[in-house]
Amino acid sequence: MAAEKEKGQATKSKEEGNLKVSYIFPNGDRYEGECSKSTDGIMVRSGKGKHTSATGVTYTGDWHDDKMNGRGTLVHPSGAMYEGDFKDNMYHGTGTYRFPDGTKYCGSFSKNRLEGDGEFTDSQGLVWTGGFHNKSAPGLKLKLNM
Template identity: 70%
Template sequence: MNKPETVRPPVACIFFIGGNPKFKESFPVSESPLGSDNHLPAGGSCHGCLVECDCKKESAYLKTQGEGPIKVSYIFPNGDRYEGECSRSASGVLMRSGTGKHTSAGGIIYTGEWHEDKMHGRGTMQHPSGALYEGEFKDNMYQGTGTYTFPDGSSYKGPFHKNRLEGDGAFTDTQGLVWIGEFHGKAALGLKMQHNI
């Protein structure tokens, strides 16, 4: 049985909000818990501006803007792109929050819910290999109920825990046969074939 592809969070740095650039400003980028700069720039919302976040000072203009979800289009230094909602944390850092689409430079596409700059809630992740995960995420990992379709067309439907198949689920092989039972990571001893009568 194939192993699901690991979820890797993106890293951060050019920020577009709205239409044409009206000014250019600089912002510090906060450190993520994963050790990479993957937060949006500090501050609030602005309309029609380009912000480079690899810089040293904050804009008073952005600090004074309104609260609540902000729709953004953000390009990271590695070529990744995020389009969707973000909000300000208690420390003033803009983070992906709400719904959005993240496309990595390598072709991985996540569309779904975000919380505190992490994939969290319902979503879909498409891999360039053809693998597809549809289901629940928590802290940038497959977590909860979901369906993982492998590049060869086989699939697993059931619970996930920290990116691993975990619990009672169903594996459908490439010939359409459904195998049900208990999965623990790569192990699935005692699976039973489901018969349709």
């Protein structure tokens, strides 16, 4: 937001130390939410907000230093959705990723990768648990619901 500040359009209202803005970027992206001044005096997304890209990707959640940081939800036009922790614009911490085909992964993420303990629910509704490491998951076990 900072680099494109001069080209976009913004409206603002003061609320609890942060500014509440509605901003349209030159590329068609939109941001509605809170902003604050950085140490350099540049306005950055900070607090709660919603960013919608021109391609239809929507993030609603926490912002810090003009990046997705904290809890939030990222929804893709394909139907894919991630809900959970973000750090520096990446899935990082715990969360749930739902794929367009209905499958989902709930568990740990590290820098946009499946990393650590989690559960994967396949397209038949079977739940697999175990340790996930990027694209591999050695030793997965089928969770039986009795």
